[in-house]
Amino acid sequence: VSRREFLATAAASIGSAAIPYGGATAQGTAKWRRINLSDPNTPQAQKDKVLGSYKKAIRAMLALPPDNALNWYRNALIHTVDCPHGNWWFLPWHRGYIGWFEKKCRELSEDQDFALPYWDWTMQPSIPLEMFDDVLDPNNDAFISAGGIGNHDDFKSKFKDAVRKLDYWDLEPDGTPTARYAQLLARGIRFPDDLWFDIIESPAGPFFFDRPLGRGLTKDHPDLAAAEPPPPNQPLCVPAVVLPRILEALGPTDFVTFASAKAVGGHNVQVVGFGVLENQPHNLVHNCVGGAYNGKGGFMQAFLSPVDPLFFLHHSNMDRLWDVWTRKQQAHKNPHRYPTLPDGYLNPPSDSDCDNPNFRPRTDYDLWACDSFLFFVEEKGLPVPKTKAGDYANIGDFNYDYQPGSGEEVVLPAAALAAAPAAVEIQRFSAQITAPSVSATQAAVGVVDIPLDVLQQAAQPEGRKLFAKVTVAFPPLGHAPLTVLVNAPPDATNIGPSSPHFAGTVAMFGTQVMRGPVTFTVPLSTTLKTLRANDLLAMNQPQVHIGVVSAALPHAAIARVAPAKVELASIVVEAH
């Protein structure tokens, strides 16, 4: 077994349990409130109190020895070894990470009222000046220092033994990696030296930044607009956080488009795709504060970013925007409810489902919620009891809410909600698969019966929307695009977007090494209307044939991919 095969197997074998706990916290009813540090209307006394407690907690964590799990840098290393980016676990992982950190701060500051504040960069596209004070600045003397100058060698010498002794590297009695070690392996971290290589020597850029370059922006130049040198990159950061961009990021009506791309294989394995929220305000604030564009360096630009206390205020705002989006989705009930999580969340897996190695995810939500987050540490320094992505689907037991900030306007006012008609539940209709395989010359086909009243409602201008959930299994390394057709002629294999039968093209990108079915959502309403307009679908015809064929896209890179045999697993038509 090659190392590569071993890593893939280890990653695929990571299993386990998850179920959402608690519900979304209604605004104003939570035990703790995360205040907006950027809002001039936030009382100064509130800001002073929360930042005073934050400083006390940071100072306590910095003073702890490296072998204490609550040590400041140990907390940052959790992010280094485990953070997901560019996939749909980005938001729940960071909710859990900063939620447990908040509890640590509460414990170490001895302030039971403490809740993380947030930096509303839309309201204030400049680092709050308070964050340059004392230990809120990673260049403060309390951070790693040897003779007054902190550097990466000092960091490594202080933490080398503690990292080596971590139970991260443990094996099971039979010699196989523990689930946690398997996740590290999936990330390419085989032993401590791999981690130190990433932190200090990686040719892609270091994670550790020697003082006084702990932060790329300074108290004299705290503006995001000043994060870059003069052209070319000066214009980039502020446009990423302005209100119109944030409203666009909050616009999607499904979780995956909002929260970054669906992935399989676990949160450690893949960088797949970035939604607007992650690509724009998240990435660019990290990079601008971290000095990625002005050459000054700074922790925020890489995966040791939680060394900078500003990290937690940035991610508190990211988590707030997830909460805003969730409440927006819940508020919209006309003409139907919008989902707040991946498909299937209304029928979540049980703990035992996720813990069962033979459990096959039934839905996207199963796949998402059962992923294991194994590195979080609670306020006493012990592993946390909630270890599944689904545990962080809601704010739940963290029991905080947010002082309203930028973007809140997307949540409909309560009065509008009261006037809204009753919600229409989503209806689903499964197709009978009559031809299961797609090849270069062969279409796969499913036939679905849709009640006439649903079809007629969908034909109205503001009527219900129909979507086809097409689940296909690609062969390894096969990722040729597919076209979804409706009521197409039996010999149709090369129908393009101009055809009335064309519903959409679905595609996977990159190199697929994990096997498993993937579900694509294809809108059907427009195609059905077009077919009717062309007398290709009668109003009294309830049976719809949905075909899946190999696509011939004009893009050269895709056209080069030889068509491979793809299996059609299911087609479910949803009426929203």
Added chain:
Amino acid sequence: MRDRRQSLCLLTAAFFAVRAGIAAPAAVAEQQNLVELTLPRAPADDEAVWLQIQAGVLAPAAVITVSGSDGKLLGSVAPYGSARGAPSATYLVPLPKTAIVNGRIRVRLTVEQPGKPSREPGAEEVQNVVPVYVPVTK
């Protein structure tokens, strides 16, 4: 060690399934860094048209800017952390309605890197650009 990281990049399987409908561009014209796309249909009332840019490895601190035919900045592809070294990832970039004229989108993609002149992206840096229909709340 560099080889180790490069080989591990292959394990970070890029596995994309977009929830929004992907619109196949009816015509793609690429002239240097100018990309022209033709939409197969007009977006519905509750849809926005965004660009889905599949980007490969970018140099440290490099970003890809997306600007309209008038030169106005529309958005950017800005990897963070190890995503800079990802062999392939997609990035969603919202487009204003004004970017669609007669069913066509014309955008310019440019690689910006501090200290270096702006340039058009290489084939590995921008691997694909497609418009996607995104259901949105208005």
